[in-house]
Amino acid sequence: MFVGAGQGNVLLGILIGGALMAGLAWLYITILDNERIARWITILGIGAIGFFFAGMTGLIVGLLVGWFFAFFIFWLYEGRYRQKLLPYMTGGQVLWHYTFRVICGAIFVFLITPILVVLPLSFNAQDFFTFTPEMLRLDPEGYSLKHYRDFFTNNEWQRSFKNSLIIAPIATVISVTLGTLAAIGLSQSHVPGRRAIMGILISPMIVPLIISATGMFFFYSDIGRFLEGTLGMDKNFVGYIKVILAHAVLGIPFVIITVTATLVGFDQSLTRAAANMGAGPVRTFFKIQMPLILPGVISGGLFAFITSFDEVVVVLFVGSASQKTLPWQMFTGLREQISPTILAVATILVVISIALLTTVELLRRRSERLRGLSPA
Amino acid sequence: MTDATHQNTGPMLAADGTPLKQSLARSLRRQKLRALMLIAPLLLFVMFSFIIPIASMLFRSVENGIVQEILPLTVEALQSWDENSGELPDEAVFDAFVRDMVVAVDNKTHTRLGSRLNYEETGMSSMFRRSGRKVGKLDPETDGPFKDQLIEIHDGWGDPKTWAVIKTHSPAITNGYFLNAVDMRRTPEGAEAQPEDKQILIKLFGRTLFMSLVITGSCILLAYPISYLLANLPMRVSNMLMILVLLPFWTSLLVRTSAWKVMLQQQGVINDTLVWLGLVADDARLVIINNQIGTIIAMTHILLPFMILPMYSVMQTIPPSYTRAAKSMGATNWTTFWRIYFPQSIPGIGAGSILVFILAIGYYITPEIVGGTKGVFISNRIAYHISSSLNWGLAAALGTILLAVVLLLYWCYDKIVGIDNVKLG
Numbered sequence: 001m002f003v004g005a006g007q008g009n010v011l012l013g014i015l016i017g018g019a020l021m022a023g024l025a026w027l028y029i030t031i032l033d034n035e036r037i038a039r040w041i042t043i044l045g046i047g048a049i050g051f052f053f054a055g056m057t058g059l060i061v062g063l064l065v066g067w068f069f070a071f072f073i074f075w076l077y078e079g080r081y082r083q084k085l086l087p088y089m090t091g092g093q094v095l096w097h098y099t100f101r102v103i104c105g106a107i108f109v110f111l112i113t114p115i116l117v118v119l120p121l122s123f124n125a126q127d128f129f130t131f132t133p134e135m136l137r138l139d140p141e142g143y144s145l146k147h148y149r150d151f152f153t154n155n156e157w158q159r160s161f162k163n164s165l166i167i168a169p170i171a172t173v174i175s176v177t178l179g180t181l182a183a184i185g186l187s188q189s190h191v192p193g194r195r196a197i198m199g200i201l202i203s204p205m206i207v208p209l210i211i212s213a214t215g216m217f218f219f220y221s222d223i224g225r226f227l228e229g230t231l232g233m234d235k236n237f238v239g240y241i242k243v244i245l246a247h248a249v250l251g252i253p254f255v256i257i258t259v260t261a262t263l264v265g266f267d268q269s270l271t272r273a274a275a276n277m278g279a280g281p282v283r284t285f286f287k288i289q290m291p292l293i294l295p296g297v298i299s300g301g302l303f304a305f306i307t308s309f310d311e312v313v314v315v316l317f318v319g320s321a322s323q324k325t326l327p328w329q330m331f332t333g334l335r336e337q338i339s340p341t342i343l344a345v346a347t348i349l350v351v352i353s354i355a356l357l358t359t360v361e362l363l364r365r366r367s368e369r370l371r372g373l374s375p376a
Numbered sequence: 377m378t379d380a381t382h383q384n385t386g387p388m389l390a391a392d393g394t395p396l397k398q399s400l401a402r403s404l405r406r407q408k409l410r411a412l413m414l415i416a417p418l419l420l421f422v423m424f425s426f427i428i429p430i431a432s433m434l435f436r437s438v439e440n441g442i443v444q445e446i447l448p449l450t451v452e453a454l455q456s457w458d459e460n461s462g463e464l465p466d467e468a469v470f471d472a473f474v475r476d477m478v479v480a481v482d483n484k485t486h487t488r489l490g491s492r493l494n495y496e497e498t499g500m501s502s503m504f505r506r507s508g509r510k511v512g513k514l515d516p517e518t519d520g521p522f523k524d525q526l527i528e529i530h531d532g533w534g535d536p537k538t539w540a541v542i543k544t545h546s547p548a549i550t551n552g553y554f555l556n557a558v559d560m561r562r563t564p565e566g567a568e569a570q571p572e573d574k575q576i577l578i579k580l581f582g583r584t585l586f587m588s589l590v591i592t593g594s595c596i597l598l599a600y601p602i603s604y605l606l607a608n609l610p611m612r613v614s615n616m617l618m619i620l621v622l623l624p625f626w627t628s629l630l631v632r633t634s635a636w637k638v639m640l641q642q643q644g645v646i647n648d649t650l651v652w653l654g655l656v657a658d659d660a661r662l663v664i665i666n667n668q669i670g671t672i673i674a675m676t677h678i679l680l681p682f683m684i685l686p687m688y689s690v691m692q693t694i695p696p697s698y699t700r701a702a703k704s705m706g707a708t709n710w711t712t713f714w715r716i717y718f719p720q721s722i723p724g725i726g727a728g729s730i731l732v733f734i735l736a737i738g739y740y741i742t743p744e745i746v747g748g749t750k751g752v753f754i755s756n757r758i759a760y761h762i763s764s765s766l767n768w769g770l771a772a773a774l775g776t777i778l779l780a781v782v783l784l785l786y787w788c789y790d791k792i793v794g795i796d797n798v799k800l801g
Contacts, residue, residue, distance in 0.1 A: 093709065104605045107598050108620050114635035114677060115627055117645055121638060130643045178418040185414025190407055197415060204426050206786050207779065208738020210755035211433070212426070214775045217762060218436055219429035249426045252418065310628045313740050317762065330630045334637060334745050343638070346631040353626040357619070 043067050115350060122147055122343035129340060147344035157341065160329035167240065167315075167325060168308040171247035176301045178248075179255030184289070186256070187263040198256075205253035213317040216246050220318050236322050243319045247311060251304025258303065262296025262367060295367035299360045306356060430779070437772035440550035443542065446489045447476040451546040459540040459564040469539070470522040474514055481512030495767050496552070496561065497541045503532040540564045553773035577757070577774070584754045587672060588736040592683075594676045595732050596725060599683035603724070606684075607691035625681035633742050636674035640665040640746060666748025674746045679735055683728035690724030723792065730789040734782055754778060 043063055089097070125144040126132050134142025151157050182201065186194060204212060220242045227238045266289070274284040290297075312327040319325070326345065333342045390399035444451050449472035457465040480486040490504025507530045514522070527534035544564055545552060552562040559575040560567050569575070602621070606614045624632065639645045642661050650656040664670050694717065702712045740755040747756070754774060761771035 096709075100601065100605070104601050107602050108617070110598070110677065111624050111680060112620050114632060114639055115624060117638060118631065118635045128643075129638050129641065131645070131648065174421075178421055182415045182418035185411040188407060188411040188414075190404060191411045191415070192408060197419060200427065201418065201422055204422070206734070206782065207430065208734070208755065208782055210738050210740045210758055211430070211775045211779050211782075214758060214762060214771055215429035215431075215433035216425075218768070218772070219432045222432075245425045249422060252422060306626070306628075310630070312630065313759075317759075327628065327630050330634065331741065331745075334630070334634055342634050346628070346634055349628045349631050353628065354623065357622055357626045 118343050118346045118350065122340065122347040124340050124343075127340060129343070147339075147341045150339075150341045151344050151348075154341070156324075157326075157329060157345070160324045160326045163323055164309055164326040167243055167247060167323070168305050171244050171251060171308045172301050172305045174244070174248040175251035175255050175304045176297060179252050179300065179304075180259050180293075180297050183256050183259035183263060187260055187266070201256050202253045204249050209250075209311075209313040212246075212250070213314045216314060217317040220246065239320050239323045243315055243323050243325075246314045246318050247308035248304075250311060250314065251307045254303035254307060255297075255300035258300035259293060259296045262293045266292060295363040299363045299367075302356055302360055306353070433772045434776055436769060437553050437776045438549050438551065440545065440552065440769070441548045442489055442492050443546045444548055446480050446485050447473065447542070447546075449473075450476050450542065454539065454543045454546065457539070457543070459536070459543050462536055464523070464534065464536055465539050467521050467523050470526055470533075471516070474511060474519075474522045474526070475516045477508070477511045478514065478516060481508050491766070493541060493545065495556070495770065496545060497537070499532070500538075500541065503530055503538070506530060507533070553769040554777075556770050557773040557777055577754075580752075580754050580757055581777075583668075584737060587668060587751075587753070588733050590672055591675050591679060591736045592729050592733045594672065595680055595683040596729060598676065598680055599687050599728065600721075600725070603684050603687035603691050604721075606688050607694070608696075621681050621684050624677070625685075629678065629741060632678050633674065633745050636670070636677065636742075636746055637665070640670050640673065665746055666751065668747075668751045670746040670748070671743050671751035671753075674742050675736060675739060678742060679732045682731050682735060686727040686731065687721070687724035690727070691721055694720045726792050727789070730785055730792065734785050734789070737785075738778060738782065 120135070121129065121131065123143040123145065124132065124135065125142050125146070132142055185191065186198065191197070224238050224242055227233045227241070228235055270288050270292070271284050274288045275281075279287065310327055311325075312331050315323065315325050315328055316331070319328070330342050330345060333339060388396040390396050392399070394402075450469060453469040453472040454465060457469060477486060480489065486504050486508045487501070490501040493504070494501035507526070510529045511526070514525070519525070532538050540563075544562055550562065551567075555562055555567050556570075557577055559570045559578045561570055606617055606621075609617070637644075641647070642663070642665070644665070646664065647656070647661045651658050651661065656662060664673065698720070699712050699716050702716045703709075707715070737753075738755055739753060740759060743751055743753045744756055744759075747753075755778070758771045758774050758778075761767045761774070
């Protein structure tokens with residue numbers, strides 16, 4: 001319908017398309033009376049039309065459109081749209097039900113399209129941010145891996161990638177160790193001033209990054225001058241220390257929140273039982289408590305890792321050029337020299353985030369199973 | 377059985393012979409101490425690397441020791457001068473000034489003072505820089521009197537306004553930066569409004585608030601149907617759909633921002649699609665990047681998950697039997713929704729809105745990249761003052777105001793939702 005509409009008058013195109021579909025529907029229902037054949041005819045027919053007009057892309061779009069209309073015609077005709085709904089609903093309610101679904105579908109499209117758009121564009125053979133005609137024709141000429149090659153060979157990108165891989169894990173280790181200990185302390189039954197302490201520990205998440213960055217910029221430059229000037233440390237090394245400290249603080253709220261949430265369901269009698277059988281506090285912690293809260297600790301750690309790995313504002317203010325991280329490099333890339341290598345990096349990051357998301361989800365389920373809750 | 381006999385005779389005793397009450401109190405104390413010991417390292421760490429930096433920013437926003445530090449004698453001599461008289465200060469001030477400047481030029485600090493005063497009165501920086509070398513060559517003991525010599529070196533020293541500026545900004549603690557942050561300035565007569573062409577910050581604050589509100593509003597509009605759908609679908613389906621919400625949430629901020637740059641450009645995906653469909657003429661492509669619309673679209677997308685997640689968790693707890701009861705008593709669909717369902721979902725809207733608003737108000741990266749000049753926030757101005765204009769005092773004052781707003785909002789959030797109810801994923 002729209003394919004025809006695109007070239008000329010929109011309204012006319014919609015009308016023609018609508019008439020065509022109505023005709024097809026009448027044809028199928030009164031004459032053919034065999035759903036499977038009708039469906040294949042529509043799919044292949046519209047696919048062929050698409051191929052005739054627009055080549056490879058047209059074929060794919062046509063096949064999809066054909067499949068949709070074939071489904072749609074029979075869906076409307078046989079009243080399948082009422083099958084899954086309560087039988088007493090009025091026509092208006094049914095219509096609203098599906099309108100609502102379509103609205104939600106549109107919002108989901110809004111949520112996910114920007115991320116999906118990046119993936120094919122990163123294989124662009126040109127140095128542009130846009131779809132070239134070759135790409136739209138699905139011509140293999142229009143695609144290439146050169147931006148990925150650029151990412152893996154370009155010194156700037158590699159150095160920033162390496163910096164990210166140095167800074168993020170160390171910051172994560174610091175925030176996970178300190179955070180887990182503190183979360184265990186916080187979950188004891190008698191903690192004086194728990195709310196105030198919790199407020200302070202969570203504050204790095206609440207204070208806008210730009211303000212944290214401003215404060216850290218002032219303070220850490222003084223610290224840096226002290227470490228370099230008075231203690232005579234290497235400038236580069238001090239730079240890393242500053243960035244790592246800053247990132248570790250930003251990750252702490254996430255660790256605290258996830259680990260305290262896990263500890264809510266923790267059965268304290270287990271540690272008492274262990275102590276009863278003669279295990280020391282350290283042994284009890286590593287043998288009994290740690291394995292049980294491990295899922296929470298790991299997912300908190302992943303949150304902390306991604307916070308550091310994804311962080312730009314603070315590193316921009318606190319770090320110097322030799323601590324340039326991957327997001328920083330992307331940021332300057334987006335502001336100054338626009339290169340599709342950014343999109344290649346973006347694709348890699350999306351893949352990483354999918355992997356992390358899966359891990360966290362699996363861990364959550366495992367943790368709930370361990371605590372005897374049904375997977376919610 | 378010995379315990380039983382003890383119970384009958386005297387106060388209850390613990391195993392080691394101390395009264396039980398005392399023993400329990402001691403164990404409670406020990407427990408508290410152990411909990412605090414576990415928390416202490418992290419608390420110290422956060423204090424050192426986060427709270428102190430923030431405090432140092434607060435201090436910077438009022439700190440102004442530089443004039444007193446570099447021109448100590450001049451500041452003292454200026455005390456007796458009446459800045460409203462319209463006359464130049466007397467020779468004693470000029471003498472003190474030359475003595476201070478000779479030291480300052482030796483230490484090369486006079487240019488720093490110049491650029492500090494330049495924030496208040498344009499032209500001061502070049503005046504200090506240019507006069508610096510010549511004044512530095514004077515000998516305070518022999519070359520006096522200095523009044524005419526200085527005016528010879530630069531006319532500026534013959535203007536009473538120059539001295540008034542130095543006197544006004546001499547106190548070590550100043551409200552000058554805060555006045556600047558709200559488009560006012562410190563003058564001898566007290567605070568007054570900045571000249572028209574310099575008044576940008578109030579407008580910028582207003583724009584930041586307005587755009588954050590718009591973003592929050594559009595997030596509510598988009599998140600409400602989605603959360604409703606997710607909360608009412610069967611668990612298996614809604615878990616699948618939840619991935620579509622969580623994937624953007626987990627994707628790097630820069631990936632999403634660059635994706636929006638790709639989408640919104642003049643030659644971008646949205647414009648290309650609209651042109652291809654014939655909805656927009658090729659020569660009249662929509663301008664949706666580098667302005668407010670671009671920032672609003674991109675930030676709505678980026679912050680949407682933060683609205684959906686709290687809404688979803690509230691809506692999950694609304695029992696479906698209430699709406700069924702309302703319907704069975706004859707309420708229409710609309711009445712059922714508006715009178716029964718909606719009021720119960722308000723806590724979710726409140727929680728999500730405050731969260732999104734707090735996040736939006738301090739955003740920096742996305743407005744910087746898709747906002748152009750018209751779509752930037754107050755945070756971009758802070759970054760500009762830190763890295764380009766180097767007016768750190770003003771940056772700190774702006775940051776302090778923003779922090780106060782956020783803390784106020786956060787206090788509301790705590791009242792409505794509670795800190796402990798912050799949930800992730």
